[in-house]
Amino acid sequence: MKAVHFGAGNIGRGFIGLLLSRSGYDVQFVDVNEKLVALLQQRREYTVTLANEQAESAVVRGVGAINGNDVGLVAKAIAEADLVTTAVGVGVLKHIAGAIAKGIALRLERDGGPLHIIACENAIGGSTQLKELVFGHPDAPDRDKASGVIAFPDAAVDRIVPIQHHEDPLRVTVEPFYEWVVDASAMHGGYRPVEGVIYVDKLQPYIERKLFTVNTGHCCAAYHGYVQGYETIQQSMKDAAIASEVRGALQETGAFLIRQYGFDGSEHAAYIDRILERFRNPHLTDEVVRVGRSPIRKLSPNDRLVRPALSAYEMGLEVSYLTAAMGAALRFDFAEDPEAVELQASISAQGLDAAIEKYTGITRNHPLHAQIRAAYESRGAAG
Numbered sequence: 001m002k003a004v005h006f007g008a009g010n011i012g013r014g015f016i017g018l019l020l021s022r023s024g025y026d027v028q029f030v031d032v033n034e035k036l037v038a039l040l041q042q043r044r045e046y047t048v049t050l051a052n053e054q055a056e057s058a059v060v061r062g063v064g065a066i067n068g069n070d071v072g073l074v075a076k077a078i079a080e081a082d083l084v085t086t087a088v089g090v091g092v093l094k095h096i097a098g099a100i101a102k103g104i105a106l107r108l109e110r111d112g113g114p115l116h117i118i119a120c121e122n123a124i125g126g127s128t129q130l131k132e133l134v135f136g137h138p139d140a141p142d143r144d145k146a147s148g149v150i151a152f153p154d155a156a157v158d159r160i161v162p163i164q165h166h167e168d169p170l171r172v173t174v175e176p177f178y179e180w181v182v183d184a185s186a187m188h189g190g191y192r193p194v195e196g197v198i199y200v201d202k203l204q205p206y207i208e209r210k211l212f213t214v215n216t217g218h219c220c221a222a223y224h225g226y227v228q229g230y231e232t233i234q235q236s237m238k239d240a241a242i243a244s245e246v247r248g249a250l251q252e253t254g255a256f257l258i259r260q261y262g263f264d265g266s267e268h269a270a271y272i273d274r275i276l277e278r279f280r281n282p283h284l285t286d287e288v289v290r291v292g293r294s295p296i297r298k299l300s301p302n303d304r305l306v307r308p309a310l311s312a313y314e315m316g317l318e319v320s321y322l323t324a325a326m327g328a329a330l331r332f333d334f335a336e337d338p339e340a341v342e343l344q345a346s347i348s349a350q351g352l353d354a355a356i357e358k359y360t361g362i363t364r365n366h367p368l369h370a371q372i373r374a375a376y377e378s379r380g381a382a383g
């Protein structure tokens, strides 16, 4: 069984590659980081360590790597694969769509069998977005011809994998918890399950619960922590005021999720508690600038702050912790993050109100707009 996985980064090596390999797949990573590709080709294995007391390690063996710029080789691998997955960042999907389009075209020419392509990104409908990019690409084959053969099931993936600082660039430390949920309703019948993956008929409750709890809470800790001058999520969560901002935001998204999807209230409260413990994991060092990365994406209308806030507001629920986090996100001025630079330049050039409208879609006449402005102002440049 052959799997092609785009993105040999933290989640690619520390989660998706690990599970695929355990399920008996030969994993070919596709990446544009030449150093990573060369090391994977040379060693064909890497080590994953769990961030717990025991620090248990596992070696993932028999992996390979292809340079993503070698589109011909990537297309050939896709034509021959049994499964394709991605973890490159949702904004990067457009850059891999061409190679996937070529791979599908080659596969159809050769009468290759059915194939699932699963985007494991933090986004609602990540695989569906990838599908649109692939079939919008000039190298894509006819959509109808491909539709019986190629499926793009959406997925939710959860495992905290920080930026790694090991001497060995392939080694990756991951939290023990993981959850990978795939929309089985979009899959071809008779698929071969990946060990550890949960297949469900309706993904929406799972992806929204994950994104609007794990990722909402995570970015609240990151943005409030950044404003207060903390370097890591673990330091931020030790600050009682920040921990209470994070819990407050998760109670707000929780009220919306429970009402929207009928989750059991006490089970959801336990889910929140578990997540807060995961953020505090003393065996991990997760930088606030990683978790807060790409603030424009995180402030966008369909993402972890604005979407649950607007949905909850429309249900008549309180959202002041969520707007507080948006105010803090607008203060994220990390100079090495291109989206933070763009956001700050926009605030300086066009003013705060225009930036809130542009990036969140929340217009000046919406009551939440004033709340976000007030939250931003109360934080001041130095917090």
Ligand SMILES: NC(=O)c1ccc[n+]([C@@H]2O[C@H](COP(=O)([O-])OP(=O)(O)OC[C@H]3O[C@@H](n4cnc5c(N)ncnc54)[C@H](O)[C@@H]3O)[C@@H](O)[C@H]2O)c1
Binding pocket: 006, 007, 008, 009, 010, 011, 012, 030, 031, 032, 033, 036, 068, 087, 088, 089, 090, 092, 095, 096, 120, 121, 122, 157, 158, 159, 160, 161, 162
């Ligand atoms: N790290 C986590 O805790 C975590 C958990 C769940 C989901 N995710 C999601 O997984 C995705 C990847 O996150 P990450 O933390 O592993 O990031 P990462 O930066 O560690 O890994 C991304 C990898 O993609 C590679 N890449 C970039 N452009 C590429 C291209 N054109 N072709 C092939 N490879 C390319 C990069 O070189 C890098 O190795 C994101 O969507 C993220 O939201 C991350």
Ligand SMILES: O=P(O)(O)OC[C@@H](O)[C@@H](O)[C@H](O)[C@H](O)CO
Binding pocket: 122, 157, 158, 159, 160, 161, 214, 215, 218, 219, 290, 291, 292, 293, 294
């Ligand atoms: O990957 P992002 O930028 O969407 O979000 C940053 C973190 O919140 C995220 O990577 C989490 O660690 C992960 O989603 C946990 O499952």
